[in-house]
Amino acid sequence: xxxxxxxxxxxxxxxxxxxxxxxxxxxxxxxxxxxxxxxxxxxxxxxxxxxxxxxxxxxxxxxxxxxxxxxxxxxxxxxxxxxxxxxxxxxxxxxxxxxxxxxxxxxxxxxxxxxxxxxxxxxxxxxxxxxxxxxxxxxxxxxxxxxxxxxxxxxxxxxxxxxxxxxxxxxxxxxxxxxxxxxxxxxxxxxxxxxxxx
Numbered sequence: 001x002x003x004x005x006x007x008x009x010x011x012x013x014x015x016x017x018x019x020x021x022x023x024x025x026x027x028x029x030x031x032x033x034x035x036x037x038x039x040x041x042x043x044x045x046x047x048x049x050x051x052x053x054x055x056x057x058x059x060x061x062x063x064x065x066x067x068x069x070x071x072x073x074x075x076x077x078x079x080x081x082x083x084x085x086x087x088x089x090x091x092x093x094x095x096x097x098x099x100x101x102x103x104x105x106x107x108x109x110x111x112x113x114x115x116x117x118x119x120x121x122x123x124x125x126x127x128x129x130x131x132x133x134x135x136x137x138x139x140x141x142x143x144x145x146x147x148x149x150x151x152x153x154x155x156x157x158x159x160x161x162x163x164x165x166x167x168x169x170x171x172x173x174x175x176x177x178x179x180x181x182x183x184x185x186x187x188x189x190x191x192x193x194x195x196x197x198x
Contacts, residue, residue, distance in 0.1 A: 059087050060125065060159070062169040067101075069151040069176045077101075077149055078109070079140040079157060079172065080133045085125040093131075094122035095160035096140045100153075104144035111136050122162065151176040 065081035085091050097106050108119040123138055125131040133139045140157070142149075149155070157169040 059091060060085060060167045062157075062172070065157075065169060065172040067149060067155055067157075067172055067174045069153075069174050070145055070149045071176075075145045076141065076143040077145065078142065080135065081172070083123075083125050083131045083133065085127060085129055085131075088127050090127050091125045092122055092162035093125065093159050094162050097158045097160070098142070098155050099158075100155035101142050101149055102146040103142040104146070105142070107141045107143065108138070109141040110138050116141075149174055 061084045063082045063084060065079065067079045068077045070077050079096075083093075093108065095106065096108060108122055109116050110119040111117075118141075119138065123131055131138065151174055153174040154171045155174060157172055159167050159169070161167065
């Protein structure tokens with residue numbers, strides 16, 4: 001009788017182990033399925049995001065960006081480069097600002113018949129096209145500067161769009177080139193520096 005009881009206990013123990021193994025297997029299967037579902041969901045979400053329109057920080061990029069270093073006795077400078085529109089719609093830039101440049105006035109300027117003046121209505125960057133900021137043409141102007149903008153520094157620029165949003169152009173290099181306050185004519189004689197938006 002004792003032998004039978006031990007044998008029965010062994011059968012029960014084996015059955016319990018089998019059930020536990022089955023339960024663990026089912027749990028692992030369930031967890032694996034859950035992980036697969038999560039991965040599938042994440043992939044689907046990523047694919048959806050990839051097809052969405054870029055946000056404003058990616059809508060515009062700045063290439064060959066440079067800020068002219070200030071010279072002694074001068075309280076104005078400018079920024080140049082090529083702004084590329086990565087969208088299929090025109091983008092209207094209506095303002096510019098920089099916390100790194102201590103200026104009282106930040107303006108969008110154009111040169112007409114050799115005379116530099118504020119650009120009414122701002123700059124329009126055409127859909128999938130470029131806006132060139134260059135000496136003798138359109139440029140960002142910083143005036144009544146309180147502290148020198150020194151060659152070798154990097155500054156962050158923020159442009160304001162007509163829809164109220166802003167776009168940042170980070171780490172724009174500051175360089176010295178011997179242009180006058182309104183001429184900037186010899187800028188193009190200097191080497192170019194490629195700059196991309198981060």
